[in-house]
Amino acid sequence: MKQSAVQQSNRRAYPRSSAGDGGGVAAPADGSVFKSPGVIFWPAFHVLCCLVSAAAGFRFSRLLFLLLFSPLAPSSSSSFPRQHLRLPLVRQQPATALPSLLPPPAVLPPPPPPNSKSLASSRVVVGRHGIRVRPWPHPDPAEVARAHEILARVQQEQRLQYGVKDPRPILVVTPTYARTFQALHLTGLLHSLMLVPHPLTWLVVEAGGLSNETSAILSSSLVPVLQLPFREQMPVVWSDRHRLEARMRLYALRVIRERRLDGIVLFADDSNVHTMELFDEIQKVEWMGAVSVGILAHSAAPETPSRKQQREGDKENSHLPIQGPACNSSGHLIGWHTFNTLPYAKKAAIFVGEGVIVLPSKLEWSGFVINSRLLWKEAEGKPNWVRDLDDVGINGEEIESPLDLLKDATLVEPLGNCGKKVMLWWLRAEARYDSKFPTRWVIDPRLEIIVPAKRTPWPEAPPDLVFQQMADDEEHTREHVSKKSKSSRSKNSYRKKKKREANVNTQVSDLSIADVK
């Protein structure tokens, strides 16, 4: 394509001169009128034009004839719609060697073709045409909206043709509780789930019972939400919190089992980040699958000295830690990549809201997807390497990861090109556990203390503030000028100075006004 563009552009660069033509367009029959004096005059004129063109660097003859013969104002090509300057297409008599002539002005009728051989039926003519520009060359919003509709429909069709066929519904399990950052995380997850093109049901398990905050955020959801209250309160210590979240997820799985909800269970923590490809990839799972999770454990951490050393010393270690399935070369699951927490054990956060890194557990729940039929009491084709859900979690048994639901963990399917593709990221970012936030993030009633902004001229300023203003003005006028607001301010202060008759300030304000003028 480069070649063709270059060819198209440069195709006549060299031979224009070799063709020996100053302007190169066939002349109309006007040439016949000038035949007798033209024998001497026109070639000489032609030579003159060529010389001037060589000097000026463009085809001067065209411009000259445009100025001489055209009644229109000479103008460059764009900016307003023009008539065609049409050159009728005629067979040139080989003997004439006339320079280019733009067509005669629109007043005269176009010259008749000299020979009867001209192509009367040709609508498309060679020669200079006007460049048509419409008066308002900007997009029309209604058309833009239509274009976006077209794009959306085309993409939907692409998904139907090439994407996932017969998508199974997805059951998203999210443990949450009301806290400062809940709105941030839950709204993000909500919008991600609303973008998923497959049928979705969202099971939100809330610690501490149903709260108004959560309901308020979920009320704007377009996906069906099942809110499940959970009696216990969310603890403050991270390790206890992980355990409670596991119990909450198990509770949701029990609900799925009771109601025989059908679909693929995805564990989406509210602070995690998911890509759309994840939702397409999990459609491939048969019974239980595992995906790779990128661990963003360092995101909340300030620069610790050891980390700096580590980065300077060994660049390769700063890869993103990933938890997920490990495969051998033939694509079979042989083990698990986990996050090595030992180097950070001393600096890890214990309480929610400390400003240090939060460590994930060995295998995060969010890296696993389960076919809900695994959880049902009775299901066709249910494999026997799954423990019955009623037997799990009783008598104080702690469930750390979904692998504890299985008798045989080797039959988990690795997804995402055998774990090579990372499609979601684990992240925990929380404010202090006792931090306060306005309910539903609405400031109502209005705040009680009102403080004026520093640079706003305040009409009813109390007397002590005027001194502050004058001091500011001095700074500003010394810095730079030519802003109307400053001039008005200085005028203000000038007026005030006049009242007070302070010499220094008057001079300064005089200066400022003079400068502005």
Add this chain to the structure above:
Amino acid sequence: MAGGFRVLPLLILCSLFQGILGEEHQPNRPTERISGSAGDVLEDDPVGRLKVFVYELPSKYNKKILQKDPRCLNHMFAAEIYMHRFLLSSAVRTSNPEEADWFYTPVYTTCDLTPNGLPLPFKSPRMMRSAIELISTTWPYWNRTEGADHFFITPHDFGACFHYQEEKAIERGILHLLKRATLVQTFGQRNHVCLKDGSIVIPPYAPPQKMQAHLIPPDTPRSIFVYFRGLFYDVGNDPEGGYYARGARASVWENFKNNPLFDISTEHPTTYYEDMQRAVFCLCPLGWAPWSPRLVEAVVFGCIPVVIADDIVLPFADAIPWEEIGVFVAEEDVPKLDTILTSIPIEVILRKQRLLANPSMKQAMLFPQPAQSRDAFHQILNGLARKLPHEESVYLKSGQKILNWTAGPKGDLKPW
């Protein structure tokens, strides 16, 4: 039992219907059958329908030229070389000229390249004339019909007018000696001197392997509405504008440079092919000549071509229903291009995309090496086969002469 007997013929009938209705009912194939005005002919096999005799010309007409400049194999006029190679090893080739329906003269007229890679057409008429003189004196078949059953491949800008500049090309006209022959060329414009009746218009050569190497997964969403990369003003040859592309490209730029739906610029991105696959519409405006490889690229990458070239004749127009596949915009309607494109009904757009997705459509635009079935080589042969049988009137009676061997500009008569 009786019921079972009645059901059986019904089942047979149903399966027959399934077979006849063919591809449209397979849910997995998002394509549609293509039938042009000549019928459902893209999938015809020319083998057995015609015989082609390839003249053995001295290598100065073909091999030596190619040896001097191997760049001829990669530029957009390379069809003449690849067609020769294809015919040499094709099943339609015959070594017995008496039974041949068509005669092919392998002369590479578009291989005299400048240092920049542009073909110079100044010697081409003499070369062609010399080749014709040779075949008319060595074999009797030229004189038998004065070339009416011969075909030549003339892929240059304005075909057999042998000039890159349109006025000069029109002034020269088609080489007189080729008056009766069939021309296979890339140039096509209605009512134009350089397109004679009965010519076969072919797509320009675009390198198939290069395009295959840049394919992206088909589920990548098409998020660009209109795409174009190329010149709008040719400042070297037409600094004031209005001449190049008859002002159409400049008009596109001036009207739509601020429109976010139009991804148009003069850059040469390395992701050009990938971007075309992410676009719904690809502009194919005329340049100095109305045809360009953009049409081929748009078809291969599934982007609906928006052809802005008045009276253009597109490749294989009798076999491919271009009106149903592409969008045609008159040059005077360019300022309304956004209105035109956004007002196309969505079902029409989806249908065009289905037609473009048809693999026989893409194959028909390509010149793969080695040749594959239904590719452009075969479509050329199909076109030649459709012109058979030759009428009796093409065979001249003895002594009858139609061509004037001294017609044309004096410079053409010099021997090559």
